[in-house]
Amino acid sequence: MQTIKGRTKAGRWVLSKEEYETVCEVLDAGKLIVYPTDTVYGLGCDPFEVPAVERVFEVKRRPAEQPIALALTTSDQIPRYAHVTRVAQGIIAKHLPGPVTLLLRAAKDAPLPLVSATGLIGIRVPDHSVAIAIAKAFGPITTTSANLHGGSPPATAEEARTQLGDTVDLYIDCGPTPLGKESTIVDASGDSIRVIREGALRREDL
Numbered sequence: 001m002q003t004i005k006g007r008t009k010a011g012r013w014v015l016s017k018e019e020y021e022t023v024c025e026v027l028d029a030g031k032l033i034v035y036p037t038d039t040v041y042g043l044g045c046d047p048f049e050v051p052a053v054e055r056v057f058e059v060k061r062r063p064a065e066q067p068i069a070l071a072l073t074t075s076d077q078i079p080r081y082a083h084v085t086r087v088a089q090g091i092i093a094k095h096l097p098g099p100v101t102l103l104l105r106a107a108k109d110a111p112l113p114l115v116s117a118t119g120l121i122g123i124r125v126p127d128h129s130v131a132i133a134i135a136k137a138f139g140p141i142t143t144t145s146a147n148l149h150g151g152s153p154p155a156t157a158e159e160a161r162t163q164l165g166d167t168v169d170l171y172i173d174c175g176p177t178p179l180g181k182e183s184t185i186v187d188a189s190g191d192s193i194r195v196i197r198e199g200a201l202r203r204e205d206l
Contacts, residue, residue, distance in 0.1 A: 001165075001166045001168065001169060001170070001171070002022070002026075002169065002170045002171070003157070003170070003171045003172075003173055004019050004022065004023070004170065004171070004172045004173065005173045005174075006036075006130055006172060006173065006174035006175075012129040013036065013128070013129050013130045013174040013175070014129065014130070014133075015130060015133070015172070020133060020134070020137045022170070023035075023134055023137070023138065023170065023172065024137055024138045026169050026170045027044065027045065027046050027138050027141065028046070028138070030045070030046060030049050030051055030052040030055075031045070031052070031169035031170070032044065032045050032052070032055060032056060032059060032167075032168045032169050032170075033045070033134075033141075033168065033169065033170045033171070033172060034146045034157060034160045034161070034164065034168050034170070034171045034172065035130060035131055035134060035172045036128055036130055036131060036157070036172060036173075036174040036175075036177055037071075037124075037126035037127075037128045037131045037143065037177060038097070038098065038099055038126050038127040038128045038131075038177065038178050038179055038200075039099045039126070039153075039177060039179050039180075039181060039182055039183045039199065039200050040145050040146070040147075040153040040154055040155055040177055040179075040180065040181065040182055041145070041146040041153075041154045041155070041156070041157060041159070041160045041177065042071065042126075042131070042142075042143040042144060042145065042146055043056055043059065043060065043068075043142065043143075043144050043145070043146040043160075043164075043168070044071070044134070044141040044142050044143060045141065045142050046138075046139075046141065046142075047070055047111035047113060047114050047140055047141060047142045048111045048112075048113070049113075050112075050113050053068070053111075053113035053114065053142065054113075056068060056142055056144065059164060059167045059168065060144065060147070060148060060149050060164075061148055061149045062144070062149045063149070065117070067114055067115065067116045067120075067121070067122065068114060068122070068142050068143070068144035069101050069114070069121070069122030069123060069124050069142070069143050069144060070110070070111065070114055070121060070122065070123055070124065070140050070141075070142065070143065071124045071125070071126055071131060071135055071140060071141050071142065071143035072123065072124070072125050072135060072140055073125070073132050073135040073136045074097075074125060075092050075096045075097070075125050077140075078092065078102075078104075078123055078125075079107070080107065080109050081106070081107055081109055081110045081111075081121065081123065081140070082102070082104035082105060082106055082107050082110060082121050082123050083104055083105040083106075083107055083189075084104065085104070085188055085189060085190065085191070086191075087188050087190075087191065087192060087193050088102055088104055088188035088189075091186060091188055091193070091206065095201060095206070096125040097125040097126060097127035097132070098125070098127050098201065099126075099127070099179055099181075099183045099184060099199060099200035099201050100124075100183055100184050100185075100186060100201055101122045101123065101124050101183045101184070101185045101186070102122070102123045102124075102186055102188050103120045103121070103122055103123075103185065103186065103187040103188065103189055103196065104120065104121060104123060104188060104189050105119055105120060105121075105189050106119055106120060106121040111140070114142065120187070120189055122185070124143045124183060126143065127178075128174075128177075128178070130172065130174055131143075134172075145182055146160035146163070146164060146168070147159075147160065147163045147164070148163045148164070151163050153181070153182045155176050155177050155180035155181075156173075156175070156176050156177075157171050157172065157173035157174075158173075179200040181199055181200040182197070182199040182200065183199045183200060183201070184197065184198055184199040184200060184201040184202075184203070184206070185197040185199070186206065193206060
């Protein structure tokens with residue numbers, strides 16, 4: 001188990017080029033990372049590798065019928081992996097990058113291990129410099145809170161480590177997350193939005 005400690009530069013968290021290379025090597029090997037987002041610390045792996053995704057479920061002790069989401073670098077990437085509805089366009093323009101997980105109909109390039117039985121996929125564009133840089137360096141990664149199923153979502157790397165321990169291969173510590181609360185999950189796959197879970201973004205602010 002490794003730990004990388006980030007540092008701040010001009011008010012933003014950063015890692016070195018060599019540290020990002022290490023992160024990519026870990027992900028490319030099918031292993032798991034804990035990394036910071038704007039909401040809570042996330043558990044990441046290569047979303048296209050079935051064994052890696054299965055390990056995320058095992059580590060979290062998460063029921064298989066509760067799919068995990070996909071983290072992207074920019075909102076412009078969303079149409080490649082999901083069908084963007086009219087109502088989703090409004091949320092994307094107003095709140096992404098930000099603390100929202102959008103449930104949309106999966107497109108043909110969506111990673112199959114993350115697509116639900118009903119054909120939906122969760123999409124996140126986290127507003128955190130390190131999370132964005134990882135997805136830019138490696139490609140899309142999984143995002144789900146780095147805690148045991150039913151446990152407290154971790155606002156620090158240490159809180160994540162307390163729950164997951166050495167079942168994770170690499171921890172990236174960038175201090176407390178800005179919001180300290182899970183993302184708001186919104187089903188925007190149809191003609192109207194449906195809030196599945198109210199989190200950091202209030203329902204009335206959507």
